[in-house]
């Protein structure tokens with residue numbers, strides 16, 4: 006066997022004690038695989054951050070001794086075309102804990118996925134992917150903080166098992182003949198064929214791990230995700246065996262959702278984990294609409310692959326979501342995204358996914374002080390708008406930095422050598438300056454444009470501000486205040502919450518002051534529907550400015566929401582807008 010791997014001097018191996026727990030020395034040897042594509046860029050950056058956090062947390066008493074292990078393109082170059090050498094497999098088992106970057110897999114042919122091979126060869130049966138939101142990270146959701154789930158994805162079975170027969174091959178014909186002649190199945194000629202094995206053994210060990218995690222981390226529920234209505238004997242069986250393991254092995258710690266309502270009136274008894282199940286397609290919708298109903302998710306391989314990328318998108322994208330592949334002793338932590346080849350060697354991408362996989366690793370070996378330092382520094386740095394290109398795309402006032410510069414900022418923050426509050430202040434000032442410039446353009450420039458073109462504003466649509474924010478009535482006043490401050494707006498349109506019969510309303514800064522602050526209520530405890538003014542006073546987009554001014558006077562209000570012909574809110578017009586127009590053009594006709 007070719008020998009390329011060298012364990013660093015001064016390091017000691019992690020072992021498993023007689024109680025089954027990891028024995029971690031202060032100088033553990035931990036394996037790392039750099040990965041292909043963007044792998045080297047993110048790995049270089051993350052190693053500096055992990056090392057700095059460990060040094061800072063333990064004052065030099067603890068130190069990781071990294072051992073480079075080889076997979077993918079780097080391995081092929083060193084081991085004569087072998088992408089996953091035996092030496093690496095042996096070392097991954099030997100050091101017990103490793104972390105890896107992404108690896109290239111060719112589509113539709115070529116060699117088998119190295120990631121899948123790794124999971125199967127080492128029997129790393131649980132792919133654990135926590136997804137939560139970090140303050141300051143841009144998200145398409147109104148309340149991304151509601152997302153805090155841990156996905157346990159089965160890692161060795163399902164259509165990923167690699168039991169596939171290529172169309173036109175002799176094996177394919179043999180299997181097709183068997184299925185048609187012996188089993189009476191019908192399908193089109195020339196079909197590629199794949200097998201989807203789901204076993205009670207594979208299912209139960211995965212669901213067992215998910216329930217153990219839920220118990221250990223004081224989580225409320227474990228949801229079995231499946232498409233058992235269609236694939237009854239694979240996905241349906243996953244559901245059946247999942248409930249079985251809960252009932253047989255954790256009878257004192259689990260109840261089913263059915264029991265929750267039938268026996269406990271919907272109120273979860275202290276210390277019990279609720280086991281429930283959802284069909285996979287609706288699960289994607291639920292994770293967008295009501296994510297706070299979910300906690301730990303147990304899925305089969307393919308559903309978990311899809312679902313983990315989709316949920317990651319809700320909290321900032323695959324650039325930030327971490328993961329780990331685990332057996333009972335061996336664990337290989339890994340970024341959940343791929344090799345993003347178009348960005349390779351550009352020092353450009355977000356190191357967050359690998360970084361937080363390392364944070365999981367630090368927690369796994371019990372070094373949570375170092376993990377906490379990274380999390381705290383991350384929130385500060387991203388909160389100050391220092392981000393890589395992916396977050397910069399949707400973050401107002403962002404300072405876009407390279408992968409290595411992002412690592413520098415995190416390390417400086419941990420060392421206290423960066424004035425993050427000043428950067429944050431400057432960012433807020435820049436956002437404010439941008440807002441004022443926008444306002445200037447909105448109120449003055451359109452009028453100037455109109456003067457130049459000889460047009461005169463007639464209707465509210467000519468003058469309205471289309472920058473309108475609508476929020477659901479069950480949003481807390483605190484969350485709405487954050488958004489109003491961030492967007493520099495003085496009101497939000499309030500849509501009825503699902504449990505409300507009333508129509509739309511508006512909540513202004515003045516409402517917050519008079520109905521929440523002066524009433525000494527906690528903004529976090531009050532829903533915006535309680536602070537809003539109803540009904541919403543609207544004005545159709547083709548209303549003349551004079552009519553609008555008259556209505557404002559009659560209703561004694563300073564702004565009105567403009568609606569289109571379908572009754573949808575499309576903008577807001579204020580007395581300031583009409584004032585500016587009259588000052589410029591005189592009284593409208």
Ligand SMILES: NC(=O)C1=CN([C@@H]2O[C@H](COP(=O)(O)OP(=O)(O)OC[C@H]3O[C@@H](n4cnc5c(N)ncnc54)[C@H](OP(=O)(O)O)[C@@H]3O)[C@@H](O)[C@H]2O)C=CC1
Nearest residue numbers: 106107108109110111120324341342343344345354355395
């Ligand atoms: N575990 C593993 O090793 C995995 C390996 N792969 C392999 O990776 C290769 C490429 O796969 P592909 O489907 O393109 O998926 P990738 O995850 O590599 O890239 C898809 C897109 O995701 C965004 N992205 C990915 N990583 C980052 C990051 N760190 N920071 C910011 N944005 C990021 C980029 O979006 P944008 O273009 O919008 O900027 C990128 O173009 C394939 O060979 C695939 O098999 C895929 C998944 C997992």
Ligand SMILES: O=C(O)CCC(=O)C(=O)O
Nearest residue numbers: 109110118119120121310
């Ligand atoms: O192996 C691959 O190339 C893709 C794996 C993947 O998508 C995942 O691990 O989530």
Ligand SMILES: [Mg+2]
Nearest residue numbers: 310311314341
């Ligand atoms: Mg994937």
